[in-house]
């Protein structure tokens with residue numbers, strides 16, 4: 001890639017120091033996102049997607065802590081910022097959208113009050129122009145009668161409408177980067193389709209970079225330019241969406257894609273990944289996927305590093321799919 | 331019961347003109363508003379509006395539609411958890427009421443329901459052996475002394491380690507809890523399972539495992555399923571026939587092949603266009619407009635008309651009839667009259 005990426009995460013580690021032991025929620029995570037591009041961050045529940053997002057926006061709470069790595073945002077390492085410096089960036093240059101819009105919205109405040117406050121927190125403008133921006137943000141996310149909605153309370157809205165308002169708040173200060181944490185997971189496919197449509201348009205027009213966190217590969221397929229697949233706190237595969245979905249190199253990615261119903265003959269048993277995701281508590285040495293992996297060998301008892309197998313294709317595996325299994329022990 | 335006239339078996343379950351109304355659930359804010367006269371008083375939710383549907387012996391009937399359209403209500407009515415406000419239900423051609431007597435326990439247990447959130451439907455203070463084994467003892471299907479062996483059998487059948495039978499639900503993962511829920515339903519030897527979003531809460535890799543379990547159990551136990559899901563990919567994979575619901579009504583019904591290859595109803599067409607697929611191609615999402623209206627005040631005529639790209643004056647006035655547009659393919663849309 002020629003242009004300097006807007007966000008570059010390198011070797012990020014966010015661990016939770018619980019009574020029961022250390023939970024390595026994010027463990028050596030690296031990826032980058034350029035302006036105007038969409039990156040899908042995919043993985044099953046507990047794989048560390050949200051904590052990766054929270055680390056970038058400085059929302060990791062005790063007993064969790066960033067213990068290693070760099071988060072280079074437009075040249076500044078966010079991992080070294082103090083809370084005050086964080087607050088100046090969050091909501092202004094980096095915005096986060098949560099699965100539950102009520103994480104963003106206050107149920108007892110009118111929508112106009114909430115959006116205007118979000119504007120005034122970061123911009124020295126008059127209340128009138130803040131209100132004008134609020135209205136404009138609602139229009140951008142496809143809300144039909146913005147003036148009426150501005151005067152309403154969040155509890156009067158459907159789930160889909162609430163999420164639109166939360167997205168409008170994220171957009172209102174024209175951030176450079178938006179991190180969206182499964183914002184359409186709880187919504188119907190038709191509403192999800194509408195929101196994905198708006199987000200795609202907005203990011204392309206305003207050159208906003210977008211990280212879309214989801215467990216759903218099919219959402220990423222239609223929306224993202226690049227994808228980063230996580231398993232048990234680690235990134236196992238990254239690359240362009242068409243390449244990763246078209247020719248997955250990591251056995252876990254491959255297993256996920258193979259189990260999607262449309263990739264199977266109707267009515268027949270789906271190809272499935274056996275077993276279940278491991279607990280991150282006190283995870284030992286070795287590839288975290290090895291108990292479930294059809295390609296596992298003795299080598300997999302130590303932890304594989306990340307290798308760039310083709311330009312922009314990073315894989316963390318001793319025996320990537322499609323390579324001869326020569327390395328496997330007898 | 332074989333019909334003397336046609337020699338055909340009656341459907342396993344049939345609904346005729348089933349409607350269900352609820353007094354609306356009010357949240358705190360609307361209750362306060364209603365009390366000070368600032369909002370509407372209690373209203374009526376028309377969750378099901380004259381639904382007729384048949385499920386044939388041995389088939390998987392998929393039921394899809396957006397949330398709030400009445401899928402769970404329909405499932406619960408089929409499973410006898412809810413009584414319809416009006417309309418009739420039949421089991422093998424005989425009205426449900428014929429099985430109210432003491433001796434017809436087997437018929438009453440024949441339909442079991444499996445829910446989305448297996449944890450919410452499991453009593454956290456009961457051990458798994460009790461969760462699964464209590465109902466068959468109470469209903470006299472097995473003796474108390476046979477309970478542990480019976481439960482061990484069921485656990486093995488659904489892919490659970492029988493040595494964990496003495497544990498509590500919270501000691502199991504989401505996928506294992508689903509299996510517990512399935513074993514509990516199977517324990518009373520049902521013939522028909524109503525699966526309500528049974529895999530929706532599961533991770534992708536675990537979802538595939540549980541879907542495979544449903545596929546295997548259907549064959550092994552000759553089960554019939556009403557498979558409710560908002561996930562069209564899952565429904566397409568599993569179902570023989572598919573019913574599409576919109577705002578309390580079934581708007582289209584056909585074999586899965588037909589529905590996905592030749593959707594007739596404009597709502598079905600819109601829904602299918604929204605199925606995200608993993609085929610790698612960046613696309614511009616082309617969504618249908620608007621949201622599903624409130625069942626408190628459904629639009630007149632065709633319920634879909636405010637969102638339909640083809641709606642006409644007639645659609646706003648007149649409810650379209652649900653009729654056969656090709657052999658075995660039913661749809662409720664006025665456009666079919668002009669074809």
Ligand SMILES: Nc1ncnc2c1ncn2[C@@H]1O[C@H](COP(=O)(O)OP(=O)(O)O)[C@@H](O)[C@H]1O
Nearest residue numbers: 016018023025044045046047048049050051280
């Ligand atoms: N407060 C906490 N204490 C201990 N562990 C936590 C805490 N919050 C999150 N974790 C752990 O971090 C891991 C990653 O969580 P998360 O990022 O939320 O996963 P995802 O978003 O992919 O579902 C999980 O295994 C979870 O158990």
Ligand SMILES: Nc1ncnc2c1ncn2[C@@H]1O[C@H](COP(=O)(O)OP(=O)(O)O)[C@@H](O)[C@H]1O
Nearest residue numbers: 352353355375377397398399400401402403625
């Ligand atoms: N017990 C109830 N009391 C009041 N309203 C209900 C009740 N159960 C369901 N409803 C309403 O009936 C409609 C259909 O609900 P449901 O059958 O759960 O839909 P679905 O399963 O398709 O999401 C919704 O508007 C819902 O709010």
Ligand code: SF4
Nearest residue numbers: 287290293300317318
């Ligand atoms: S490192 Fe080994 S166990 Fe891990 S994914 Fe690769 S082949 Fe499988």
Ligand code: SF4
Nearest residue numbers: 632635638645663664
């Ligand atoms: S009856 Fe009219 S509004 Fe309803 S689906 Fe058909 S064309 Fe659309």
Ligand SMILES: [Mg+2]
Nearest residue numbers: 049050051181
């Ligand atoms: Mg999460």
Ligand SMILES: [Mg+2]
Nearest residue numbers: 401402403526
């Ligand atoms: Mg439901």
